[in-house]
Amino acid sequence: MNYDFNFSVIWRNWDLLAQGLGLGLFLAIVSIAIGCGIGLLAAFGMLSRQKTLRWIAVAYVSAIRNTPILVLILFCYFALPQLGIALDKISSFIFTLSIYAGAYLAEVFRSGLVALPKGLREAGLAIGLTELKIKTNIIIPVMFRNVLPSLSNNFISLFKDTSLAAAIAVPDLTFYARKINVESFRVIETWMVASMIYVVVCYMIASLLRRLEQRLAIPR
């Protein structure tokens, strides 16, 4: 094979790619933050003594985890408006990714919660703390530190999932890569560069999170 690599069209459009990457990171960060909140609630729900709460949480988590994310994205963007819930592209995607993240993070949080020693809660009770204060001051902070390594993996997956936003024409990195590809016919170069950017950024996120893990780790 004799192929003349020519990256000039990509260099000319680097600002679009950077913009797309920026939007992807933004989508990931916002969705992960909301997803953490949902995930925590769902995790406590799954472990609740109340049957209805438990049922709702389990139903949510298993429904979302058994649906392909692309289907969820399309459903929220195209079907929800028919039911009277119309969101713009970006909000719709954030909504979807948050719900999706919530279900996966709920599983991580749940296993973190059941792994905690029961004595932690009782020690909190013994000094007169209420259940809510025990959760916010003891249970959640300890559990969060313990599950950080598996959270990191989830965060990276969720960042990669932002590439699916291109399916509803959210202008992220993948969206612009496709645009450049279509306009320039530089198929190999475009997708090579796009993949490389994802690889490098994921690597950077991973090392950032590793450093965070080390900083937050419980000293022993």
Next chain:
Amino acid sequence: MSPILNISGLHKSFGQVEVLKGIDLTLQQGDVVSLIGSSGSGKTTLLRCVNLLEDFEQGEIELVGETIGYRESSGSQRRRLPEREIARQRAMTGMAFQQFNLFPHMTAVQNVMLGLIKTKRMAKDEARSVAEKWLERVGMEARRDHFPGQLSGGQQQRVAIARAIAMNPQIMLFDEVTSALDPELVAEVLAVVRDLANDGMTMLLVTHEMRFARDVSTKVVFMHQGRIHEEGTSEEMFGAPKTERLQGFLANSQI
């Protein structure tokens, strides 16, 4: 003056199994009562009822004249008190656990401060100085900024005792605070407990350290199968045990 702790007719079951079958026990100010008895006799369960960590079906527990945990409502139905009330009453008792249960993400001093700030609503500075005072009392002031994972078992247990006692409880409950420790660490923890006892702290303690129980207690209570089988002063219980069961139990435990 009302007693610090007054337990009357306490019954407690786990499902079908009755674990406490009518316990009556009174502690006056400054009393140090040791609970002894074989494994499964209900000692831990009794302490946990006093600290409202367990529900109980029958009987009454009074702390300084206040009935804790339940309220008689109309038609002689008992109702568990709301969470806030329970939390307030729990703070009147201090509990030290066999497994220490320190909060692993907080330093020693933060462990002691948490209850002061969140339950007693102390300002941070005040909480810190109270916490440091108690850490000094248990000989842990040099390690106040260490995390539990950086401390030996004996040191963790001393911090845990400081955490409980800093809340200024009416009574301290100790559940086998040395049985998870390596033998060489037992003495430092017992010294702390003894120091508190000498200082007039009212306490109810479960222990397998018979020599310690004999030295420190104003009263010793021997439990067997959910009942108080024999009780008396240290001298009576260790010097002249009346029942065959207690004689057997003492013969099997090294003094």
